[in-house]
Amino acid sequence: MKTLRYAPWVAVVAITGVLQIPFARAQDHQSDRERLIGAWRLEHIESPTSDSRAGKSPQPKGMLIYTRDGHMSVQLMYPRSASSLSNEYVQSGYEASFGSYTIDENTHTLTHHVDGSITGDRLVGKDLPRVYTLTSGGLLIIRSAKSDEYWSVTWQHY
Numbered sequence: 001m002k003t004l005r006y007a008p009w010v011a012v013v014a015i016t017g018v019l020q021i022p023f024a025r026a027q028d029h030q031s032d033r034e035r036l037i038g039a040w041r042l043e044h045i046e047s048p049t050s051d052s053r054a055g056k057s058p059q060p061k062g063m064l065i066y067t068r069d070g071h072m073s074v075q076l077m078y079p080r081s082a083s084s085l086s087n088e089y090v091q092s093g094y095e096a097s098f099g100s101y102t103i104d105e106n107t108h109t110l111t112h113h114v115d116g117s118i119t120g121d122r123l124v125g126k127d128l129p130r131v132y133t134l135t136s137g138g139l140l141i142i143r144s145a146k147s148d149e150y151w152s153v154t155w156q157h158y
Helices: 007-028 032-036
Strands: 038-046 061-066 071-077 094-104 109-117 127-134 139-144 152-157
Touching: 032 094, 032 127
Parallel strands: none
Antiparallel strands: 038 061, 038 152, 061 071, 071 094, 094 109, 109 127, 127 139, 139 152
């Protein structure tokens, strides 16, 4: 009887392939909440203005974090050219808030419940509803749920 030299190697490859199939299927069936957990790097902000200069504003650097136990934190740092930028979310070119979040996977709505913010009382205690999209390419796109706000933020999962 002739012995096969590569039989153990073939067996390892075959077993590895079989074991990866359930793992791939498990990833396909993760809930949105599970896919949301972790740290996200800011990819792009689109913020159309009244004069239609969409996408022309300086792009900040940023990180968004969602924890398994329902907490969130977001920080964005705008370039020096936008250091005077201030609004409800941003103070002197910096945006930061933290708190908890809830998710409704049926309506694709994510709500940030703000416990603290660099802008103080302007956001603290507010619930900020967001419409989200999770792409198969690992992107999270967040838009305001308010009909009069047209911004969109794209995040890449680390």
